[in-house]
Amino acid sequence: LTWLSSGPENLFGVPSFKMARFVEEVLSGCPRSSQEKKRMRMRLALGVLCLVWACAESVEPSAIDAEESALDSDIVSGETLRAAGATTRRKVGAAVDIDALSKDPTYASILAREFNAVTAENAMKWGVLQQTRGVWNFGPADALVRFAQQNKMVVRGHALVWHLQLPPFVNDSISADDLRNVMVAHINATAGHFAGKIYGWDVVNEAVDDTGGKMRESVLFKKLGESFIDLAFRTARAKDLNARLYYNDYATEIQNEKSDAVYALMKRLIARNVPIDGVGFQYHLDARTAPTVEQMVTNFKRFTALGLSVNISELDVRVKDVVGTQAQKLALQGRIYQRVAAACRQVTRCYGITSWGFTDKYSWIDSFFGADDPLQFDDAFAKKPAYEGQRLGLLGEAAPEEPIGAELLPNGGFENGLTGWTGSGAPFALTAEARSQTSAVKVTGRTETYHGVLTTPASGKSRQQVSRWFSRRRLSAPVCPTHMCESPARPLRMAG
Numbered sequence: 001l002t003w004l005s006s007g008p009e010n011l012f013g014v015p016s017f018k019m020a021r022f023v024e025e026v027l028s029g030c031p032r033s034s035q036e037k038k039r040m041r042m043r044l045a046l047g048v049l050c051l052v053w054a055c056a057e058s059v060e061p062s063a064i065d066a067e068e069s070a071l072d073s074d075i076v077s078g079e080t081l082r083a084a085g086a087t088t089r090r091k092v093g094a095a096v097d098i099d100a101l102s103k104d105p106t107y108a109s110i111l112a113r114e115f116n117a118v119t120a121e122n123a124m125k126w127g128v129l130q131q132t133r134g135v136w137n138f139g140p141a142d143a144l145v146r147f148a149q150q151n152k153m154v155v156r157g158h159a160l161v162w163h164l165q166l167p168p169f170v171n172d173s174i175s176a177d178d179l180r181n182v183m184v185a186h187i188n189a190t191a192g193h194f195a196g197k198i199y200g201w202d203v204v205n206e207a208v209d210d211t212g213g214k215m216r217e218s219v220l221f222k223k224l225g226e227s228f229i230d231l232a233f234r235t236a237r238a239k240d241l242n243a244r245l246y247y248n249d250y251a252t253e254i255q256n257e258k259s260d261a262v263y264a265l266m267k268r269l270i271a272r273n274v275p276i277d278g279v280g281f282q283y284h285l286d287a288r289t290a291p292t293v294e295q296m297v298t299n300f301k302r303f304t305a306l307g308l309s310v311n312i313s314e315l316d317v318r319v320k321d322v323v324g325t326q327a328q329k330l331a332l333q334g335r336i337y338q339r340v341a342a343a344c345r346q347v348t349r350c351y352g353i354t355s356w357g358f359t360d361k362y363s364w365i366d367s368f369f370g371a372d373d374p375l376q377f378d379d380a381f382a383k384k385p386a387y388e389g390q391r392l393g394l395l396g397e398a399a400p401e402e403p404i405g406a407e408l409l410p411n412g413g414f415e416n417g418l419t420g421w422t423g424s425g426a427p428f429a430l431t432a433e434a435r436s437q438t439s440a441v442k443v444t445g446r447t448e449t450y451h452g453v454l455t456t457p458a459s460g461k462s463r464q465q466v467s468r469w470f471s472r473r474r475l476s477a478p479v480c481p482t483h484m485c486e487s488p489a490r491p492l493r494m495a496g
């Protein structure tokens with residue numbers, strides 16, 4: 001009967017009335033008078049109809065209905081980053097500032113909504129976990145693990161061994177034997193403590209020098225040689241058989257001297273049967289020099305050809321030095337996030353993308369490079385073109401190539417009927433008439449970072465994506481106060 005209530009046809013596509021007949025004959029067992037059989041069949045058919053009706057009523061309104069109602073009511077926002085990642089089975093993660101997580105409810109709610117992977121920005125580092133030799137403080141990191149478990153997220157461990165943020169007792173005066181002992185003790189304690197809770201560890205971070213294709217002259221390398229890497233991976237594997245074990249580094253997005261040195265190191269480790277599963281590419285990018293999809297994919301594929309997985313482990317995109325208005329900078333940034341997501345999607349063994357934070361409000365970039373806007377959400381947690389770019393890239397939509405128009409207007413508020421404009425950037429409020437018009441619509445509810453007008457004919461389509469701000473034709477007269485309009489100059493050809 002459950003089968004039967006699945007509508008006109010049941011699971012096997014058999015018309016329900018035939019099933020009713022089948023059920024009746026099974027139930028009846030012994031021969032009955034034709035009159036009784038007729039009454040029974042009527043009762044059974046009636047029962048089936050009631051069941052079908054009941055179930056039909058309980059079905060959620062269709063997705064389209066839901067979208068339509070969203071159009072009428074408020075912000076049309078596409079699916080989340082984690083949902084977009086799920087369509088291509090990619091993890092979408094963010095590095096987490098433990099203080100912000102505990103003190104900023106907006107931070108925590110967006111993190112849980114948008115991401116299915118977290119990395120401790122600092123809480124799992126050697127010098128943070130073990131300030132004093134032999135004494136570990138797992139409290140803050142454990143809080144992050146609990147948050148992740150509560151929100152169905154995986155945890156990337158970062159980083160068991162790194163030349164920075166070392167504890168005070170690891171310094172140039174330590175003996176080689178003592179250094180080896182404290183490193184093994186730290187990995188045993190840390191990988192052991194989190195065993196079973198870590199999706200993947202950055203076991204060794206940034207061991208290759210920035211120039212010369214050689215190993216970084218860290219205290220670990222100087223005292224133990226390259227074999228500290230082998231020892232670190234073997235010790236981690238011994239304490240956690242399930243965690244994936246990664247090497248992680250920066251400035252390796254394309255084939256260059258440094259990524260060649262990392263590639264050579266990976267081949268040496270594999271030749272020595274070191275238990276390494278993959279490589280993290282940090283992707284701390286400057287929008288002026290961001291790589292193309294082809295460059296990223298080509299570089300990734302030589303590492304996956306070694307049998308390793310790859311992941312983008314610390315994505316952020318600095319824009320402060322890009323020439324252009326803020327809206328143009330953020331439009332370019334959005335394209336770069338889209339390209340990065342597209343590159344990961346094109347590489348089978350790229351398991352995901354972690355950005356180094358997700359809101360400009362807490363990014364490390366400001367204190368290291370000067371005030372910038374490197375992430376997907378702005379200081380007020382509003383989505384930026386970078387959010388939409390990453391989402392669309394995860395969904396497989398290629399980033400636009402045409403120049404980022406110089407007509408980005410510092411304010412918006414266009415009325416219906418403005419054809420020839422396309423817009424992008426983030427959720428927006430579509431007015432009811434938006435769906436009846438066949439041209440640009442009134443777009444409100446924007447903040448400083450995205451301006452422009454939706455062009456896609458809104459009539460009929462229930463989910464509007466807005467992926468970039470530029471104009472395909474100049475307005476006869478500026479719709480914004482002259483002093484704030486961009487001059488209708490030739491479209492600015494932006495870097496990258």
Ligand code: G3I
Nearest residue numbers: 121122158159164165205250282284314356363364365368
């Ligand atoms: O927690 C202390 C606080 O108690 C003290 O009052 C304050 C003042 O000095 O410092 C705080 O520690 C700071 C820590 O961030 C937490 O905010 C450290 O000084 C500061 O150096 C540390 O910076 C971190 C940096 O790594 C360390 O080099 C950044 O937050 C973190 O985003 C950054 O992340 C690294 C990755 O781990 C590896 N890849 C590069 C990436 C960027 O450098």
